[in-house]
Amino acid sequence: MHRHLRSTGLSELASDTLSETLPVLDGTYTEEPEIERLMEMRTLIDRLNIRVNLLGHHISNTVPITGALPDDKTAILREFDKAIAEFPEEELKSYRSRIWHL
Known part of the structure; x- marks a missing residue:
């Protein structure tokens, strides 16, 4: 009897x-x-449907966030929407380039 190996998808x-x-x-x-x-x-964040605490106050984050999902999801998404609408790409890029250790 020959055993057929199923692909695991690793390759x-x-x-x-x-x-x-x-x-x-x-x-x-x-x-x-x-x-x-x-x-x-x-x-x-929008697609997360679990209870989780988000701790995103890190210097590398251009939008620092902290909150608990699902309770704070609307407020957090609003912060991202505001940043996406208001901050020009060059300003965000300039911020990241000033963080020498990244």
Whole structure:
């Protein structure tokens, strides 16, 4: 009797990881814009449907947040919306560039 091995997806995962790493290795990687980082964080928080405390008061965060989900979700999302609408990309980028240890 022959046993058929099912793919675990590890080779596909390794291939995806390698393809994502190549731009870093070959020097073509460019960082995402700060606004996009804020939008991604906003999307993550918006989609979280668990009880969790968020402690995002770190110097690297352009929008420092602290709150408990789901209770503070609306207020936190409002802060992200405000930052995305009001802060120009160059200002956010300038803030991050002044943090020498990142």
